[in-house]
Amino acid sequence: MRVCYFGTYRADYARNVKMIAGLRSAGVEVVTCHVPLWRDTAERVRLASGGWANPAIWLRMLRAYVRLWQMHSHVAPYDVMVVGYPGHLDVFVARLLSRQRQKPLVWDVLMSMYLIALDRGVGSKSPLSLRLLHAIEQRACRLPDRLIIDTPEYVDWLTRTYRLPVDRFRLVPLGVDDSLFTAAVSQPAKSGPFRVVYHGTFIPNHGVPTIVRAAELLRAEEGLVFQLIGEGPDRAAAQAYALEHNLQQVEFIEWMEGAALVEALARADVCLGAFGYTVQSLITVHNKIYEGMALARPVITGDSPAVQRAFRAGHEICLVPREDPRALADAIQRLRADPGLRARIAEGGRRVVGERYTLPIIGEMFAGLLREVVG
Secondary structure, X not given: OEEEEEEOOOOOOHHHHHHHHHHHHOOOEEEXXXXXXXXXHHHHHHHHXXXXXXXXXHHHHHHHHHHHHHHHHOOOOOOEEEEOOOOOOHHHHHHHHHHHHOOOEEEEOOOOXXXXXXXXXXXXHXXXXXXXXXXXXXXXXXXXXXXXXXXXXXXXXXXXXXXXXXXXXXXXXXXXXXXXXXXXXXXXXXXXXXXXXXXXXXXXXXXXXXXXXXXXXXXXXXXXXXXEEEOXXXXXXXXXXXXXXXXXXXXXXXXXXXXXXXXXXXXOOEXXXXXXXXXXXXXXXXXXXXXXXXXXXXXXXXXXXXXXXXXXXXXXXXXXXXXXXXXXXXXXXXXXXXXXXXXXXXXXXXXXXHHHOEHHHHHHHHHHHHHHHHO
16 A cells, blocks of 8 residues: 655654554555645644734745645655645645545544634634634545544544534544653663653643642652653743742753653653643543653553543553642652552553554554555
């Protein structure tokens, strides 16, 4: 099978990297037809908040899609076209080109831009932008032959929001690149502080304020350090809170890539997931959860039906109520006081990730879904 991976998708985003690598590991030939469009996440947020009215944005988009069209004309015959994430506008061009070749179209939706905009309060700043996002996404979801998403809960939200038939969807979990995130590199320090590590983009989904407030509740604990790795919209407020309350045990570390990030996580005694009480956070399982588990680190995260469906609480993961600093602080204390419990949860998480969520497994799953649509 030969796949044309198409669009202005984020080439370095974990989901796209894993999906392409997974297909190739499953023996699928993947040819990329890709043109970068957006510089960073902040730019996409500005676009959704009303920046779309800027003529320069439309000119840049036009140039990108002209280039994509030209590139596609030189792509050798393929069996199916896949639009990578995010591809909400790409789908419209992809539908035209795939029909021209008489090939099926699959879109890895992954996340709803409309839902993200809702969670970030775009409606209060630009109601027109929110309505436009809804209309674009609703139409975009009706164009492909198959829509890929990561959890049944997300499928349920999309089908209800846009009145879509459930049989248009197929599931491929986020999973983890186990060639990078592997328990073989995990060597937590035998001495030194007890490290509680968060890594991510400091967005509302992650509930970083809950983490910082839990750190405040544990400020009297000797030898306990919180390391918050990354950048994003909630980082400045978290740093200001830590400074105001003199939380010297909270360290803010710039974002790391690849092996450097793996090394930092591998030295953690506990890894943190997401604690925000947003719809987006409740209906997905975040990358950071799989990554901590793959490194054989015990993971604490906020409770949700999506996480409960994927993992057994108390055996493979530690779940706490969301936006509850006291519950998070208590869970950290419990794991710190019980090395045996930490080891059991860490091993349970490592085992389930190895059985269900590695790159070759999600690659085979995705390849099977594409073979189905090729038919």
